[in-house]
Amino acid sequence: MQHLAKIPFPEVERLARAGKALVILPVGVVEEHGAHLPLGVDSFAAEAYATATAPHLEEQGYDVIVAPTINYGVAHQALNFAGTLTLQAETLKSLVVDIGRSLAKHGFNRLVILNGHRDLDHMRTLDAARSVLVDEKISQVLCTGFTSDPAVTGACYREGVKQFYRSPRPDREGHGGESETSVALHCFPDLVRKELIEQLEPNFDYDVEAFRNETEDYGTLSGGRGYFGWPRAASAETGKQLVLTRGRNIAQFILNAWGGL
Numbered sequence: 001m002q003h004l005a006k007i008p009f010p011e012v013e014r015l016a017r018a019g020k021a022l023v024i025l026p027v028g029v030v031e032e033h034g035a036h037l038p039l040g041v042d043s044f045a046a047e048a049y050a051t052a053t054a055p056h057l058e059e060q061g062y063d064v065i066v067a068p069t070i071n072y073g074v075a076h077q078a079l080n081f082a083g084t085l086t087l088q089a090e091t092l093k094s095l096v097v098d099i100g101r102s103l104a105k106h107g108f109n110r111l112v113i114l115n116g117h118r119d120l121d122h123m124r125t126l127d128a129a130r131s132v133l134v135d136e137k138i139s140q141v142l143c144t145g146f147t148s149d150p151a152v153t154g155a156c157y158r159e160g161v162k163q164f165y166r167s168p169r170p171d172r173e174g175h176g177g178e179s180e181t182s183v184a185l186h187c188f189p190d191l192v193r194k195e196l197i198e199q200l201e202p203n204f205d206y207d208v209e210a211f212r213n214e215t216e217d218y219g220t221l222s223g224g225r226g227y228f229g230w231p232r233a234a235s236a237e238t239g240k241q242l243v244l245t246r247g248r249n250i251a252q253f254i255l256n257a258w259g260g261l
């Protein structure tokens, strides 16, 4: 696995000439995730999943290149919390399309968008960017991670992970809860306010439909807490298993679509 921003151009040329390159573009956001987690959770998680996905693709003959993360996204749900930033959908779409076009110009025509941020507008926008690139016939593009197709999101994130959860209400775990806190404790523990986690009460009694359909904002839905579920159920070990499993899942999804080389 190579990071595009960390290698010089002759190596990029060699990778393009070899014809086996597959570029993963992690996409996240700057958004509140409760008082215990940093605003970059979704970006950092997307990067962790990219790293966990790569070896499975390399086993099948691909040269995996990870492009610099898009750290900004569309985030309407948490805008009332300090620090949450949002792009207009058109801005995000242009960013992804411009990156895809540039990659294709250099001979990289397999692009995997790996999105770590669940927001309906955000996910639809990534789909729209994918459509532009596919219609231009310059690259094959897949949307993975959180996507507007619940079946794809399920295949990437939910397959095989239930066994690792310890929350008494796994059906109520969501944004900033057991899953994201676990991934944070495993991948970027120094950025987690661990002393706060102990004090966080479960947030199980929220309007799940309004959460899923984004008909109410996170502040209203969570009574100002900004998390859904029970962060105290999280552990670094769970996070490790979630990242490994999801890396395998995402690779499998890509291989199902494109096959090996």
Ligand SMILES: [Zn+2]
Pocket (backbone or CB within 6 Å): 033, 041, 042, 116, 117, 118, 175, 176, 180
């Ligand atoms: Zn998140």
